[in-house]
Amino acid sequence: MSLRDRLRTQETFEVDDAVRRVLKEWSQEKASDVGRLNLARAAKRLSPEQRNVLIARLAEISLGVLAVLEKQEG
Amino acid sequence: MLGPVTEPASDALAKWAEDQRALARALDLTIEEWLDILDAASHRTTGITAAAIGASMARGLGMGIVRGLDTRALGKRARKLIDPTPPRVKNPVLKEAVRRARDGIEVGAGAARLRARREAITTPRRGEGSIGDSVTTGTPDAPGDDS
16 A cells, blocks of 8 residues: 555645654654754744644654564564 | 664663653653553554654664554553553642653652762761850850850
């Protein structure tokens, strides 16, 4: 299944540029306090809608990482 | 082959849960709010699948991760890992306080901290020399030499 197939998934991956930038910066150092501090600052500069999108994406990324970790654990 | 990840999975899961709590704090959310957001995300199969593929690729693994991926179960597992013993209080502020107090503090660590603090503070001792002419003058608290 194509992840970009809107008819099948009924979801899109259209992410605001500002949100994408924040996610990209965070992904560079997501496990560090500095990374989280930068994320907190960047999230405050976003509009409420963008912030909601950012939080939703972060939640999905977190669950995606958990899926991989669980798979590795066996 | 597992790729560049070197730490054992159980440690990695504990680290993941710790990172999640820190992430919630960074986003100015309570743990409860973050858990609800993760629950809601667990219903968005496509987003999680994409994220899982990305995470898998970053670790040098294949796309096999998507096979049998149960996102709802993943959401429940996330809740258990982040909040293994949910506080029994109903007040949301107290609930959050209990959760945050647990971070990095093991059972009995509070008492150990108090003991350590007590040892660090030295008892003040009076100097041997005279501190002035009025030292022997009586006060309401100490009679002094004149009485």
